[in-house]
Amino acid sequence: MQWCNHGSHCSFDLPGSGDPLTSASRVAGTTKLASEPPYLPTPQAIEPQAIVPRAPAPSRMQMPQGNLLLLSHSLQELLARDTVQVELIPEKKGLFLKHAEYEVSSQRFKSSVYRRYNDFVVFQEMLLHKFPYRMVPALPPKRMLGADREFIEARRRALKRFVNLVARHPLFSEDVVLKLFLSFSGSDVQNKLKESAQCVGDEFMNCKLATRAKDFLPADIQAQFAISRELIRNIYNSFHKAIDNAAGLLIFGKELSAIGSDTTLLPSWAALNSSTWGSLKWALKGLSVEFALPEDKAAQQGKQAENDVVEKLNLFLDLLQSYKDLCEWHEKGVLHKHQRALHKYSLMKRQMMSAAVQNCEPESVEQLESRIVEQENAIQTMELRNYFSLYCLHQETQLIHVYLPLTSHILRAFVNSQIQGHKEVSPPLLRMLSWPRPSFFPDALPSSLPPLQAPRAAPCPSLAT
Template identity: 70%
Template sequence: MAGELNEGSVPPYYREVYEAIRSKIDERVQVEVFQRLLSRTDLPSAVQGQIAEHVDYTDGFLSKLSLYKALALIALAQQGKQPSPKLLENCIQEFPKPQLGEFKDLQTLRMQPTQESPLTVSQTLGKLLARDTVQVELIPEKKGLFLKHVEYQITSQHFKISVYRRYSDFDVFHELLLQRFAYRMVPALPPKRMLKGVLTSMSERDFIEGRRRALGRFINLVARHPFFSEDELVKTFLTFNGSDVQVKMRDACKKMGDEFMTNTMATLAKEYLPADIQAQFSSSRELIRNIHNSFHKLRDRAEKMAERSKENATDLLMFGRELSTLGSDGSPIPSLASSQSTWGILRQSLKGLSVEFALLADKGAQQGRREEDDVVEKLNLFLDLLQSYRDLCERHEKGVLHEHQRALQKYGMMKRQMMSATVQPKEQVSVEQLESRIVQQENAIQTMELRNYFSLFCLHQETQLIFTYLPITSHILGAFVNSQVQGHQEMGAVWNDLQQKLGCLFGVDEMQSPPLTAK
């Protein structure tokens, strides 16, 4: 029968292709082998995706008839036709022969080692960090026609270029990233403004510096993400030097669409998901939430330690200044022999001690900055990533799943209306319109189901990225310990010098302080 796919209705070439690429231990064809076959057709990736969407898979394999169907669709697509199952039903001639290159090369598709599952993200922390390092520096404040604005110099080591961006550019970039990669971890942006009239000018500078750091963390996480780093949108943000970067980014995003439209795995995601994907998702989400809470507490403690180091530096500086003030006091000393013989010399000695205390204060301030830059900042980077994962989980549940459920409810309502129309005769036009709407809704539901599976597919990959980043814990601990060792060594050296100086000034015996009160 014309258009019917079976063993007898297909050309001998179809059977030869099947025998060449089928599994040696199975009567079926591996999905990976079929993907390699599809890539030999020279068809556009979008058309390849459409063909793959119309082919049935089970447990990562194609049946013989599924392969025949795919070969027929490939051949028809190579003739310039839109691949569709209806095209096969209406085919009244013998199914055409697809162009797959040299037949002798087809067996090599099967002999190639099975590639790692596309669900697996083969990355290490070192590889992720090596993808790029982006510097975000504040440039001198500029004034616009009415308002002053802050501008940043963005320097990418990977692209070896510097560009200038305003916060509004980051804002548009972030918005487009969420549109393009709705199923991936997109870090949040820091707030644009602070409450006016509440903070002092010094606090405003602190706010701007904090925002610069947060923007730096944001762009580095994006530039190191394996699915973002080579995307045209990210390249445009990091390399485009024109004044209309926002327009350029929007145009690039419009041309590409979202990741579901461009990722070759979008329509195949279901086949690679483990059967217990929902259970894995729930357990991973709970574990990562606990990790996030613990790292949040670690960051808070590290911030307090860095703040204490800076406060200690200030106290040491003020302590030295008070000693200097005391030593500079030129008030005459009463003519009491004991006082005049000791206090005059002691007072002169105190004046010179401010140098050592200023040095101690400087070392303490350096310690605080090291703790802030090397420890707190790394903790904040990982916290930003963990928060973006939690945001992604919420988008999955409130976005894709919710829309899918609403579409199913709408479909059920339309089916009930259709049943009512068949029981109670209505105008033919209204029935046909209802049928058309039902078909459209079925297509919408099918697309949403595919998006739901692709969302889970991406979630699984993003979860792997979180665990790939977890060894950053050792980097953080190493930075913390090293900063403490360096700080204590540097300050210890100054304290030792000060101790020796005091011994020379006052004598060793005077340095041995007896108890001043009874214990």
């Protein structure tokens, strides 16, 4: 296989012109620089005409030194690649069908472009087409009608997490598809994205190490894959529960807000002959002012927790979910396709043996032999793709571990949010305890209450035998 630089032309000596598996199942279920050895550069545009390739730049064609399977990135390096903001534009475009539009701003490209949800969909499809063996994050669901404000805001946050995970991926971050999505300001970005991937094979076709991926894999790669998948599954389940606790801060703020703004009064007849209601109403009126303070403080605490804790947790969960999807794609897609090809090959061999015994016509035997050779080539390609898929999975697993230190930042932000929240909420609550108690309030509840007696059970009629 010959590899070429951006803008040059290349031909491939591999059987088949593309991945026999399509990326549609992953969609429905939802380049690294030469100095960084684990991820090799891929061509950005390849014309269909086969002509003599240019001599590639030595710096990009030079074989990296060291273990090509291991990554050398840190979390700080990945986070520093880019920070992308996704903001909702207040106006909804469209004459009849309204749709939300987003302003996408990239620090790296110093660009600000406008994108619709469907633009994100095409962007993800192109990534899956070019990188079927990598962790392409899922997109939030599309809601056609009746999208309320809360749903639109949740989708905006999810789109922001999606594009930031893509922009910080060692391979995606150097691909032309990302640059087009973040910087192209034309009116038809979807066709531009599709044109950039047209006539360009996937990563297996463009990576010069793809056919030798087996040589870099450890002997126990299948066992390592099973262990890593189970570990990531356990981490995902644990943090999925943790996000419920963090989101509880928002619910706490909303509950206090409801208490502070409650204006329900008892009917006048309930307090006509008693001064209790008047005293209680006076106390509640004074306490409502104090309740407004913890209400605001709790709302601020919930907002801080949402930004510092919940979103970081969601980002980490999105990454783990993309890894789980990739593992499922490897087992149910790559391996299943390979097994079916082997089964088809065995049937052809049986037909060949049967034809030899029955002395069939030479033309029929030649056609069957030709089909067997084609199937052998297809199986060989699938085996190479299977090993390359494991090669990519091994690197994506390492990428998950690179992101693991993010959990310490999440926990630290959660603790700081709790400490700050309690500091701000406790003073007004303590002032409530210092309020004078109305005379009809008991000083203290009795330390012990008489036990409740269970009602006597009625005799059970005997059943006739």
